[in-house]
Amino acid sequence: MNRLRNISLLATILFTMTCTACKDDGNMPEKEQEITDEISPEISCPEDIMLSIGALDEEPTVDYNTPVGTDNNEGAITKQTAGLASGEIFPEGTTTNTFVVTDASGNTSSCSFDVTVTREATDDVTKPYVYGNIAPEGKKWVLVENLSDEFDGPELDGSKWHNDPATDPFGWYGRPPALFDPENVAVADGNLRVTVLEYDQPKTAKGKSWTHGGAILRSREKAVPGQFYECRMQANATVMSSTFWIAFTQNCNNGPKRKLELDIQECVGRVHEGTHSWAQKWDATYHSNTWRHARSCDVAESESAPKKKDLEEKNHSRFFVYGCWWKSPTEILFYLDGEYVYTITPPTDFDLEGHITMAIETYDWNPIDENNILKTGSEDKRTTKYDWVRTWKLVDE
Structure with a gap:
């Protein structure tokens, strides 16, 4: 008699544990499906910048709106991978500035723009060939x-x-x-x-x-x-x-x-x-x-x-x-x-x-x-x- 009672108790426990993992309708839940982000982030750069400086002017400081990428999810990071940052001195010639945005899933997008500095030629030389004015005051x-x-x-x-x-x-x-x-x-x-x-x-x-x-x-x-x-x-x-x-x-x-x-x-x-x-x-x-x-x-x-x-x-x-x-x-x-x-x-x-x-x-x-x-x-x-x-x-x- 005691043996029969123990078997009944064990069956009740097993049934209870099984139903705890059941949905309300008694069916087993489906496995969670992973969501894959296949949408690339977006980023846009300024238009190319063209600057002309005098024959003996110092190389210019160039300011521009630093590109920042966006994404449909949080966690996108933007980095400059080439060129010079806004507010730096740009040399004579063309400097290509490249920015890359990477989202949380590893998708990337990039953009680039050029800063071109040209120096004017002149035969009207009134001081040494030195950038800026080095003459003492007066x-x-x-x-x-x-x-x-x-x-x-x-x-x-x-x-x-x-x-x-x-x-x-x-x-x-x-x-x-x-x-x-x-x-x-x-x-x-x-x-x-x-x-x-x-x-x-x-x-x-x-x-x-x-x-x-x-x-x-x-x-x-x-x-x-x-x-x-x-x-x-x-x-x-x-x-x-x-x-x-x-x-x-x-x-x-x-x-x-x-x-x-x-x-x-x-x-x-x-x-x-x-x-x-x-x-x-x-x-x-x-x-x-x-x-x-x-x-x-x-x-x-x-x-x-x-x-x-x-x-x-x-x-x-x-x-x-x-x-x-x-x-x-x-x-x-x-x-x-x-x-x-x-x-x-x-x-x-x-x-x-x-x-x-x-x-x-x-x-x-x-x-x-x-x-x-x-x-x-x-x-x-x-x-x-x-x-x-x-x-x-x-x-x-």
Whole structure:
């Protein structure tokens, strides 16, 4: 009897548990079905933005309405994946700005728009090629005509430039094997052109034999502290140099006894396996330096304070604008394509007068190799071009 009662109780419990999981109508529930979101979020970008700035204006700050995506469900996230954010400084050229929205299910949508900044060209230059105004308050820049040249004439202006080492104040004929040869200098197509080459027959000068030709030019007027010096130059594509600098005379008897050198830009057109390790980037560099050279009546060892910026482009790939504000004897600022790059504090006071110099020469640390184009290359590849040289001084407004 007790056994029958226990079986009945167990059956009642099982029936109760089963019905607890039943619907009201006694049927079992269907399995829940998952809901899949196949609808992509939406996002829209502003129209393309076109800006034009002056030839020497600073690059602009650009504000725009930042895109934010929407979705039929909560949880969508918008991120910028390319370009620059609103309120940042946009460079010259085209910047593509891309935004991507992702919803909670992983669906994505994107949009893009361009910000294009163009710089106006102008021949009406009234200050150094520097973005913004760097003149001190109450001052303005004035062109120094005797130390400036647009090279628009039919020939070199001999009233402004020496191009023969036999008659300039230095009498330096070059570093062998390349002779500073005035025959390699020309003015054409609005440029000063120095074409380097390998001679068919060596030339003799200053008691030496020279197998290759370069050139050197120096200003007749003297450069002084406080002024701004700049040039627009495209380097040649050979192992030889392209330079823009200020050279200083020196004399142990008559003075000045210090031998100074202010290098604004010094580069080469090509490097190779034989180039010294420290110069492997000298074909894509902005390299400046200040020197106090060793002399018997001055310092026993040379002193220098160099600085450089590696470039993404080769120096011979296009024209670059190299600038230097010799602000004071102890502070010299350097600019590239209108932008400030660095300041050099020289190893001694640069308080002497010098000569603007453009020298195209050979170096023993970047020697002429078997694959050079000095004999076989086109004239264009072998030519350093100067579009202009300009010097500015500050005067009261």
